[in-house]
Amino acid sequence: MSAENTTTTLAGELFAPGVGTQAGPPTTPAAGTGTAGEATPGAHSHGGPAPTGSPAERFTSTDPEAFGAPTGREEEWRFTPMRRIRPLLDGAPSDAHLQWDTDLPDGVELTSVEADDPLLKGLPEPVDRLAALTRARSGGAAVVRVPAEARLDRPVTLRLSGTGAEEVVWGQLVVEVGAFAEATVVLDHAGLARYSGGVAVLVGDGAQVTLVAAQEWARGSVHGGQFDAVVGRDATFRQVVVTLGGDLVRLVSNVQYAGPGGTAELFGVYFADETQHQEHRLWVDHAVPNCTSNVLYKGALQGEDAHTVWIGDVRIRPTATGTSTYELNRNLVLTDGARADSVPNLEIETGEIVGAGHASATGRFDDEQLFYLCSRGIDAETARRLVVRGFFADVVQHIGIPELQDRLMGSIEARLGGLPGLDDQPVEPA
Incomplete structure (x- = not known):
């Protein structure tokens, strides 16, 4: 892949005023949102006592040191086996790469950009130390571009395979989909690796995009990742995450809207076997009017010390009138010795919404x-x-x-x- 200079990118077009480069709320208060970590008067909140790690308290930065070194006592890390993820959090530079196999429909471009490219500087910011390390260590990003009004005859498929776990692999992928295009992008992960990857999907106005991320890693693999989606005006974004393999998989998915009328659907399936840890954290930021989100994740567990974690955060800001949102997580425990943690959080800062709700259930x-x-x-x-x-x-x-x-x-x-x-x-x- 060759590097390419770009003067105009979807990143610049998609970010609405006030959203900036934040994957979550700014560390200083946004207009009408009160102080960071504090809801406005009359706001409605579901979740545990403060601090809960809920969206209103979220911090973002491109500097790994701004987050400090996690100990496992922090809200965002308390479920994660720190010993197993420590090789990624240590942040050692590496030139190791996954093997790529691609299938690109006509009209789709795959290129690369350097770390100082304006495209990367305009992406949503990392939400934890691992994501910040990924941004810093990747040295740039692979970029998939789907032109405006394209109708692809088949999915864009990227097969990423690990060949060993001696070194950490750092990777960054940006998917730009032009206005009114329709595209499906498949990320198929397999093999043995220690991998930390960032994925940002920029959905143009009126576009319809499906991102499928399949994790069928070999046993012994460790995978940490941040998925970001910026949804344009009247656009539709669908994400389907399927996590089956690996020793530890921890994925953080974030959605924000760049204009009214956007729709985001986040679906997930995970199946943890003996000693596997699978963790999925989601955050949906409703900051503009008349947008919709729907979250549905289902998991199954079997075997001694199988562990799954699902954290679902949705924030409806005062400006997000007309919002409709619902999130649901269900877990099926198949044997003794397995554990599922499920924590839905909902922050509502305006009463002028269509509807909002969440539910969680775990059983045999x-x-x-x-x-x-x-x-x-x-x-x-x-x-x-x-x-x-x-x-x-x-x-x-x-x-x-x-x-x-x-x-x-x-x-x-x-x-x-x-x-x-x-x-x-x-x-x-x-």
């Missing part, structure tokens, strides 16, 4: 569903597979690529081979 198999299937001649193991398949299918279908959907569902079903039989695993009501 529904014994009535299993009894129903078994009473109709289906053996216990097949019944379990059917229940889990149905649990995930309504999320996976949002990928919209049949062959990829089939592959990922096949990976999920292969993991179910490790489940004990019905007689060996007591079933409790959810």
Whole structure:
């Protein structure tokens, strides 16, 4: 890939006044939002006592040292196994790279920019030390550009494969989609690696973009990442995250709107096996009027010390009248010894909204569903597979690529081979 100088970028066009380069609220108060970490009078808040790590308290910076060295006691790191992620947080420079295999439809450009390029300076800022280290160590970024009004005949596919875990790989990807274009971008992660990657998707006005990120890393892999989306006026952004592999995967997804009428849909599926840690943190910033967001993540866990974490933060600022938002997380615990943490947070600073809500549920198999299937001649193991398949299918279908959907569902079903039989695993009501 060759470097390319750009004088006009979507980043400059997409950021609305007052949003600037922040992936979250500024560290100084935005107009009408009160002080950082303090809601305005009459604001409505769901979540734990302050400090909660909720959006109103979020700090962003491109300087890794501004965050300090995490100890594991901080709100944003308290669920993360610090020993396992320490090789990334140490931040050692590295020239290691993942292997890239690409499939680019006609009209799509893949190039690269240097670290001082105006495009990168206009991106949403890192929200934690790891993301800041990634920005600093990557030395630039790969850039995928989809022209305005394009209608691609197939998805843009980037297959990123690790070849070893001796050195940390730092990577940055920017996806620019022009106004009124329609595009699907697939990031397919596999192999063995210690990888920290940043992904920024800039969605032009009226565009429709789907980003699919699949994590099927080999055991022993560690993956940390920040996903940012800036959604233009009347644009639609859909993100589907599927996390199945790796020893530790920690992904932070952020959405902000550059104009009214934007829609963001964030879907996720994760399946943690024995000793795996999978952590997904989401933050949606409603700062402009008449925008919509919908979040649906589903996870399953099996095996001793399997651990999943889902944190969902949504902030509706005083200026975001006409907002409609909902977030839902559901977890299915398949065996003893597994743990799922789920924390939805909702900050509402205006009463002039269409609707807002959140929900979270964690439980075991529904014994009535299993009894129903078994009473109709289906053996216990097949019944379990059917229940889990149905649990995930309504999320996976949002990928919209049949062959990829089939592959990922096949990976999920292969993991179910490790489940004990019905007689060996007591079933409790959810």
